[in-house]
Amino acid sequence: QVQLVESGGGLVQAGGSLRLSCAASGRTFSDFFMAWFRQAPGKEREFVAYINPRSNTSYADSVKGRFTISRDNAKNTVYLQMNSLKPEDTAVYYCAAGERYSMPWRQTSYNYWGQGTQVTVSS
Numbered sequence: 001q002v003q004l005v006e007s008g009g010g011l012v013q014a015g016g017s018l019r020l021s022c023a024a025s026g027r028t029f030s031d032f033f034m035a036w037f038r039q040a041p042g043k044e045r046e047f048v049a050y051i052n053p054r055s056n057t058s059y060a061d062s063v064k065g066r067f068t069i070s071r072d073n074a075k076n077t078v079y080l081q082m083n084s085l086k087p088e089d090t091a092v093y094y095c096a097a098g099e100r101y102s103m104p105w106r107q108t109s110y111n112y113w114g115q116g117t118q119v120t121v122s123s
Contacts, residue, residue: 003026006093013121013122016121018082023076029076034097035047068081090120
């Protein structure tokens with residue numbers, strides 16, 4: 001079993017930055033494929049960013065060039081650095097962990113999920 005706990009969300013003005021953290025416990029973190037998803041009010045949960053055990057990454061087009069995903073295996077933590085935030089980035093952000101490679105943008109590729117952290121971007 002793996003437990004994921006997100007932190008770092010909050011209220012920020014458009015153009016600002018936030019860094020989300022996701023701390024993992026319970027299993028060997030370095031083996032996991034990690035991702036961030038988000039869900040805005042009234043919308044479906046969507047893929048944001050992905051990082052594999054070798055730190056290869058991929059991003060949704062909507063965040064490419066503004067968001068950066070990274071991991072620190074020594075701290076069992078994955079990060080999402082969000083810059084140039086826009087009001088449309090407002091959502092609950094979820095961390096997810098997968099035990100094996102699958103299509104990174106699909107929610108069903110992940111075995112474990114955090115509880116989410118709220119990000120609100122004001123205009």
